[in-house]
Amino acid sequence: MEAIDDEVIWQTSRTDIRGVELKNFKDGSDFTITFLDGSWCRLSCRSRRQLTRYLMRAPVLLAVVDLNQRQRRAVLDYADEIEMPDSVSPIITQNPCGHYNVDILLPGRITSAFGASEASLILDEEGRDIDFSDYHPEDF
Template sequence: MSVTAWQPQPGETQLARDLVAFATGVAPQVSGMRWFRDTNRLDVQDHLPGWPEGPRYAPRTKPEQRTRSAARFGLRGLYAVVAGGLETLAGSGSVTKVPRAIGHPPEDPDNEVEDFPVLWAAPDSLARTLPWQLDPGRRPAGYLTYAVVTDRRVVILGRADDGRAGPEVLWECARTDIAGAERRNFSKENSDAVIRFTDGSWCRLHVSLPYGLLRYLATPHELLGDDRLSPGQREAVAAFTARHALATRPVVSRRPSGNVLVEYRTGDGPPPAPGSGTGGYQLMGPDGEDVEDQPDDY
């Protein structure tokens, strides 16, 4: 199904949209790889309906890992020498100091170091219905996939990156089919997320801007109309709308902490834009006052 521009249905609220794809391993044994598994850890890519042939991977042996690590160490050593020189110059104000990378340890070694499944699905489970276009190793060059989260459903859209055709609806499920989502920091750009379905299956996606998408997948959301806001909160929403010159009311939701989040997103209009995320937000308390972030707010 191709459409010129995807829009929510009447009465449906779009909450988040972002570029997504099946994730890619970063540990030496599985770097650049991914697998599609059943609950016995068997490869099921040949049994996924409608999927074309794709690349087949094998975890690297210890000698291969050492060779690869040695090559990377050589590059890091060269970088360290260059960076050290640049940092010395930076002390004199000649150049900007080179930032240092921050690493994260594996959170799930069985699925991040020894193996790297991006699909974990028993027969007839929902994860097995995900579209093959999410796989960077199968889809055409320049093809992009997006996840859209609304108050009713999750939709996967796909489109060629040439701007000549509208997005194609590849897949969707009800929002109630999502059990939760967690960010995975042991990943490229710290931007992987595991999306869990209520039937026990799950997928691991690389998400361009994970906070916006995960906010509405990690926990059930509660959208608030003006009739459910205090007078102070209604005034704060009106001021937020005027301050950002918004043509429509921003999305207002209650977070698990009890705080109320007001936000709008840039690039919300069709067609989806790469990297479109939160354009502005405000977190407020019972009377519309600004409050500090709580762990569950974002």
């Protein structure tokens, strides 16, 4: 795997973020982060959904063992399908609508040009992969 040679130039705690607002300007990839002190910044990211999802609300992370048997089987089957290494754990969160986001960050897909690329699926309570046409707004 190629080494990533990035330098952190500034960072803050998640608790210092007051809110995130999506901005659908020119290409629909902008968003504004407002901090507790009233300062803000406007950013643009091609993977806006993946990035802002964790900033807009503090997600409760779930483990595979927290899922019901059908959901667990769906996650494990998907992990086998994409050849998830044993050293990686799925990132699982439940949306307010009841659907489950499952993101798997694969080390082989991390590059300095594009960052982390994930394999994702959204499950319902029965462990079925939700069709894109059946997504709720919170699923994006």
